[in-house]
Amino acid sequence: MTRAPAGAPRLTTGASFVPEPHLLDSPRGRDWPRPPLAPLPPRDDPPSHADVVVVGAGPAGLAVASALWHHGVRDVVLLDRGGRACGRFFARTDLLGQHVLRSPYEHHPGVExxxxxxxxxxxxxxxxxxxxxxxxxxxxAQAGHRSVVPVDVFEAYCEHLVTTHGVAERICRAVVREVLPADDQVVVHTDRGTVTARHVVLCPGEERVLAPSSWWDGGAAPPGVTYWDEPVARDARRQVVVGAGLTAAHLVTGALEAGREVHWVIRAPGEHYQCADVNAKFFRPEGRARIGGVPWADRLELFARYRRASIMFEFRPALERAEAGGRLVVHRGEDVTRIAAGPGGTVELRLAGGRRVAGDTAALALGTKPEIGLGLLPASAVGERDGWPELDERTLAYTHAPRVSVVGAAAGMVLGPAARNIDGHRVATARVAHAVAGSLRREGSSVDAPPRSEVKAGV
Ligand SMILES: Cc1cc2nc3c(=O)[nH]c(=O)nc-3n(C[C@H](O)[C@H](O)[C@H](O)COP(=O)(O)OP(=O)(O)OC[C@H]3O[C@@H](n4cnc5c(N)ncnc54)[C@H](O)[C@@H]3O)c2cc1C
Incomplete structure (x- = not known):
C-alpha cells in the first residue's frame, strides 16, 4: 500500500510501502480532559428486569449500548466480567505494549x-x-489515507462514548453463566443474580486458542510456558515466541527491548506483513457481500484463505535488524511438536524438523477463537456448525433463539473476517440495534423516539 506525502517527508518508493517504525511509539497514559460527566463506578448488582441485556462491555458491547441509546432504548444493562467498558481490550494491549491500533481512524465504535x-x-x-x-x-486520515490511531486516543474516545451515551450507569460487574431464551423473554443467570430481558445481545469477544494437547500431557502448561495474554517472567534472558501474528510480533519486540535473546517459531514459510488485520475489501460492502448468502463451503474456504496471521509493516525494520544482528533467531516453516521442562529450569520446544529450541520462558500466541454462545445458550439455540452459530443474516439473531443476537467475532460467517474488528462491530451493531429497537417498539416498550435532527438522511 502506498502512502501519500503529508507534512514531514514520507518514505515512499514507487508503489511499495516503506514503513515508519516510530509510528508504533505513541505515548500511553496521558491525562485526557475528563468528559463533563465523570464516569460512575460500575453498579453493584444487576437489576431483575431490563429491556435489553448486553453480555460483554468491550468495544462491541459499547457500540451496541451507544446505538441503542440513539434508538431511544434506555432500559439497557451491560454485564461484564471486569465491570469496565473495554477493560479487557486495554488490559490486553497494555500487557503486550501495543501503543497504536492496527485499525485506522474510520474504524470506530461510534454509531452508524x-x-x-x-x-x-x-x-x-x-x-x-x-x-x-x-x-x-x-x-x-483526513486525506483518506491509511492512518495509525494511538491506543491513548482510542481509550479516551471510548470513555467519551461511555459518558455521552449513558453507559457508565448501566454497566454491572457480573459473570454471565447461562442465557435461557423463551418465546417472550430471555432469562440471564449471573454470579450476582438473575436478569429477565426482552432481548439479549451477546458480545463476549474471543478467547485465546490453546495449545494442542499433544504438546504436553494435558493439564497446566509446563513451567515457563505462558500465553500471550499472561505476563512473561521479567528475569528471563532467553525467550521463545510461537506464532506469526501481530501479537507474536509484539511479544518478540517486547522481549528484544527487554534485552533478551529471542527465538521465534513460525509455522508458515515466513512472516506476512500487511496493514490491516484482514484484507481491506472485507471492511467494505462488496467484501461482505462475498461471504453473506453464499454457500457454506465457500464461506469456510474464503475465511480460511483470508483470515491469515499477519504483522503491521511498521515492525519489519526492527525485526529484520534484530535478526541480522543475531539477537533474534527465526525458525520459519517449523511446527512445534512437544514442549517440556528442559535442563536447569528451562523450557524446551521440539520442532517437527528435529530441532530443539530452549528458553527461560516460552510465550504462545496461537490466535483467538470467537465465543459463539456455547456454554451460555442451550446447544440447540446456538446450532453450531464448523465452530459457527446459526444466525439470521439480516438481524444477526440466533435462528433458534430470535431474542438473542450477536455482535463481534461470532458473526464472522455472515459479515466476513472483519466481524471481529472494530469496524465489523459497527456494521453488526447497526443491524442488531435496528432490529431490537423495532421489536421493542412493536411490543409496546417505552422507547424514546430519537430526535429527528439526529438521524442522518439517507443512511
Ligand atoms: C491484542 C489485540 C489487539 C487488537 N487490536 C485491534 C485493533 O487495533 N483494531 C481492531 O479493529 N481490532 C483489534 N483487535 C481485535 C479485537 O479483539 C476487537 O476489536 C475487540 O476487542 C473485540 O471487542 P469485543 O467487545 O468483541 O471483545 P472484548 O474486547 O474481548 O470484550 C468482551 C468482553 O466480554 C466479557 N465477557 C465475555 N464473556 C463474559 C461472560 N460470560 N460474562 C461476563 N462478561 C463476559 C469479557 O470479559 C470482555 O470484557 C485486537 C485484538 C487483540 C487481542
Whole structure:
C-alpha cells in the first residue's frame, strides 16, 4: 500500500510501502480532559428486569449500548466480567505494549447512521495533546489515507462514548453463566443474580486458542510456558515466541527491548506483513457481500484463505535488524511438536524438523477463537456448525433463539473476517440495534423516539 506525502517527508518508493517504525511509539497514559460527566463506578448488582441485556462491555458491547441509546432504548444493562467498558481490550494491549491500533481512524465504535462525534473528530478536538507524528496521522486520515490511531486516543474516545451515551450507569460487574431464551423473554443467570430481558445481545469477544494437547500431557502448561495474554517472567534472558501474528510480533519486540535473546517459531514459510488485520475489501460492502448468502463451503474456504496471521509493516525494520544482528533467531516453516521442562529450569520446544529450541520462558500466541454462545445458550439455540452459530443474516439473531443476537467475532460467517474488528462491530451493531429497537417498539416498550435532527438522511 502506498502512502501519500503529508507534512514531514514520507518514505515512499514507487508503489511499495516503506514503513515508519516510530509510528508504533505513541505515548500511553496521558491525562485526557475528563468528559463533563465523570464516569460512575460500575453498579453493584444487576437489576431483575431490563429491556435489553448486553453480555460483554468491550468495544462491541459499547457500540451496541451507544446505538441503542440513539434508538431511544434506555432500559439497557451491560454485564461484564471486569465491570469496565473495554477493560479487557486495554488490559490486553497494555500487557503486550501495543501503543497504536492496527485499525485506522474510520474504524470506530461510534454509531452508524446517527450524528455523533467520531474517533477522528475526537482526535482533532484534542489536537493540542497529540505529538507531531500523531497529528500527521490525523491529517493522513483526513486525506483518506491509511492512518495509525494511538491506543491513548482510542481509550479516551471510548470513555467519551461511555459518558455521552449513558453507559457508565448501566454497566454491572457480573459473570454471565447461562442465557435461557423463551418465546417472550430471555432469562440471564449471573454470579450476582438473575436478569429477565426482552432481548439479549451477546458480545463476549474471543478467547485465546490453546495449545494442542499433544504438546504436553494435558493439564497446566509446563513451567515457563505462558500465553500471550499472561505476563512473561521479567528475569528471563532467553525467550521463545510461537506464532506469526501481530501479537507474536509484539511479544518478540517486547522481549528484544527487554534485552533478551529471542527465538521465534513460525509455522508458515515466513512472516506476512500487511496493514490491516484482514484484507481491506472485507471492511467494505462488496467484501461482505462475498461471504453473506453464499454457500457454506465457500464461506469456510474464503475465511480460511483470508483470515491469515499477519504483522503491521511498521515492525519489519526492527525485526529484520534484530535478526541480522543475531539477537533474534527465526525458525520459519517449523511446527512445534512437544514442549517440556528442559535442563536447569528451562523450557524446551521440539520442532517437527528435529530441532530443539530452549528458553527461560516460552510465550504462545496461537490466535483467538470467537465465543459463539456455547456454554451460555442451550446447544440447540446456538446450532453450531464448523465452530459457527446459526444466525439470521439480516438481524444477526440466533435462528433458534430470535431474542438473542450477536455482535463481534461470532458473526464472522455472515459479515466476513472483519466481524471481529472494530469496524465489523459497527456494521453488526447497526443491524442488531435496528432490529431490537423495532421489536421493542412493536411490543409496546417505552422507547424514546430519537430526535429527528439526529438521524442522518439517507443512511
Ligand atoms: C491484542 C489485540 C489487539 C487488537 N487490536 C485491534 C485493533 O487495533 N483494531 C481492531 O479493529 N481490532 C483489534 N483487535 C481485535 C479485537 O479483539 C476487537 O476489536 C475487540 O476487542 C473485540 O471487542 P469485543 O467487545 O468483541 O471483545 P472484548 O474486547 O474481548 O470484550 C468482551 C468482553 O466480554 C466479557 N465477557 C465475555 N464473556 C463474559 C461472560 N460470560 N460474562 C461476563 N462478561 C463476559 C469479557 O470479559 C470482555 O470484557 C485486537 C485484538 C487483540 C487481542
Amino acid at each position: 447512521g446517527f450524528r455523533d462525534c467520531e474517533l477522528l473528530d475526537f482526535a482533532r478536538l484534542h489536537w493540542g495533546r497529540l505529538t507531531p507524528t500523531e497529528r500527521r496521522e490525523v491529517r493522513m
